[in-house]
Amino acid sequence: MNNGNFTVCGIVEIDGKILLVRHTYGTAKDRILVPGGYVEDGEIPSKAVEREVLEETGVTAGANAVFAAQFKTEQWCIVFTMEYISGEPRSDGYENSEVLLLPAEEAVKREDITNMSRKILQAYIADRSNVLGKSDYLSKSGTPETYEIYGV
DSSP states (O other), rough: OOEEEEEEEEEEETTTEEEEEOOOGGTTTEEEEOEEEETTTTTTTTHHHHHHHHHHSSOOEEEEEEEEEEEEEOOOOEEEEEEEEEEOOOSSSSSSEEEOOOOOOOOHHOTTTTTTHHHHHHHHHOOOTOOOOOOOOTTTTTTTTTTBOOOO
16 A cells, blocks of 8 residues: 655666656656655655666666655655666656656756756755765664664
8 A cells, every 4th residue: 555645756866867757647747757656554765765766767776865855744755865776767658658867957957847856956966965874773673674764
């Protein structure tokens, strides 16, 4: 089951270009944005973003740091920077109609990019290193599948 209140998205850089998708529904229909989606019940956000990027683009990427967080009273979204591992970018033909690789500086100038993705990429251009890295600390009550802490 998907939980529409908890979402993730990922900045994946491949050969100096950012992985983007053209959305097919909702308020972002026909606009480009960084890939992402809902966190499933029982899923940790870093695994959710890895799953969503793979499902939407065919690209395997690993979450390595928290870049930003968006909070609303009814929803949150965690933005991860991700390390490209493998795969040729391709559309899933369902949630998106196209996958693009664009330099961040070009993407932010486009009229068809979502406002949130523009803001995320503008911050990424300004300071890619401004992240909360994943700690190796593990809570006594947690496991790597159920517990992560960033920035500590």
